[in-house]
Amino acid sequence: MDQDLLAALDIGGTKIAGALVDGEGRVLLRARRPTPAREPGGTVMGAVAEVLGELRAAPQWGRVAAVGVGSAGPVNAGRGTVSPVNIPGWRDYPLVAGVRERVGELPVTLVGDGVAITAAEHWQGAARGRDNVLCMVVSTGVGGGLVLGGRLHPGPTGNAGHIGHLSVELGGEPCPCGARGCVEGFASGPNIARRALADGWRPGPDGAAGAAAVAAAARAGDPVATASFERAARALAASIAATAALVEIDLAVIGGGVAQAGEVLFAPLRRTLKEYATLSFVRHLEVVPAGTGTDAGLVGAAAACREVLGRPE
Template identity: 70%
Template sequence: MVAAQPTGLVAALDIGGTKTAAALVDAGGRLLARARRPTPAGGTGEEVMAAVTGVLRELAAADPAGWARAGALGIGSAGPVDAQTGTVRPVNIPGWRDYPLVAAVREVTGARPVVLVGDGVAMAAAEHWQGAARGRSAALCMVVSTGVGGGLVLDGRPYAGPTGNSGHIGHIAVDLDGDPCPCGGRGCVERIASGPNIARRALADGWTPGPDGDDTAAGVAAAARAGDPVALASFDRAAQALAAGIAATATLVEIEAAVIGGGVAAAGELLFAPVRRHLKTYAALSYAANVAVVPAHLGTDAGLIGAAAAAAQTLGLRRFTAPG
């Protein structure tokens, strides 16, 4: 059993619809050891949890001394999450519905504290600490990948909200008569702008994958760079949905910047240029009109760094550098 202690080392867990990763993160944000497995997103709750447990045990085996010194575990999970009950019900992991993730994780972590936040909140904590939102007093940080998640920085601090979900932009409705979303809503940003939906729309509209057979958003991006009009239109539609969600957020809470990361953001200006263009249409009020749209800096490590940062901030671990 490991009790909480004023340590500069925190364990982190990043759970998404595609992969589950864990790491030991030091007070400078460096990942000292890590483990990773695919997430069996279509499996039962127990099968998904087995992958999570396996990753944590691999991490502990990779650096036993570091694992023993870790003062807490931070979890950034696909959401929604409920930090108050320690449960999760990710839209993209149907086997987890009100799943008691924190209790299950404690079978491996022992007595050390566990802090649960949404993956977008974790990304916001990371980018505010060491990335593109550093020094910003108000920002929206977004993950555009298998799903679309987000987190907020408000008054110079990451803001998780009562249950750990604040800033979950992927499930803002931007098309009132749009397609049903797995979350139960209609016309959500995620249903339009996520990687699988970019590819789904392009295929439905007549796009044909190239010789490599890549029918994912990355394949659509390659076709768009080559000038394919259907591929370009699918990315433009995704950018329009993201811009509408960013504008709605800016109107509500006066953000300075929208930081976009995740696999789809790897498309670069193919995504960012139309987001900025559409934002000029949707962000009409003066105080919302000058939001900077910038790429995230921390890449695929943002979820792990941010989960550790969120845990350290919540628990006040003194040797861990404060985010921002």
């Protein structure tokens, strides 16, 4: 067909990525800018505009049928606005209107980034063919999305499954979202590193102090680094088990940068999950790594368009 491609935006606290995606979920072209997360909202939108401008300059742009946007949340799909916890300059920011100014008459679909990654995993990844799934992205923040009864379940505003702000410690530290003891405060990459540093872990000679460095130290047997990942795993396990008890998922898929730690995260997560998923109908719950890799947000934003366009998954 003439319009057989989808444009996708993946907007997070660290990067703004864009792509052209074909009907098989293949990324044909990429564009990327760092997120000026501490700058005013217009500056952040300027980075989005640069990414869109690079995509629009591509010769394939004429084949684009729609634009999908997966953004850090909360989002409000009905109003086309976003209020990402990790982008303070965007509060009820009219992101869809800003995108439409730059893409003309093309349809624009907005979902939370966790919902986008869920759409990707259900279309092309580890949740393909499964009917009741929680997908999580554990990265700069912690997000998620749900597949229920075989269909993506974004909820009325596009935020359903936003598990990072489920409280797992009722009297815990204040979270930027306004609540206390959120999963994100334990399991996001920056918080894994922050807690390890606070407990006495020190970076190696290269000075790297992020979650990947903590994971490397844990892999080498550092007890403080290991404890930080076990704390993150426990928070994730509690939230996954709670979700399973509520909506009877039978699979949890975990992606994002922190999931790249591999068994440093997944081994304590699977072990700890047995302590929380104790009811008879959740004991069979599986936890697996995401299958769509670093392009999950982009493929998912494209996948979110497909339903709007009436194209089967």
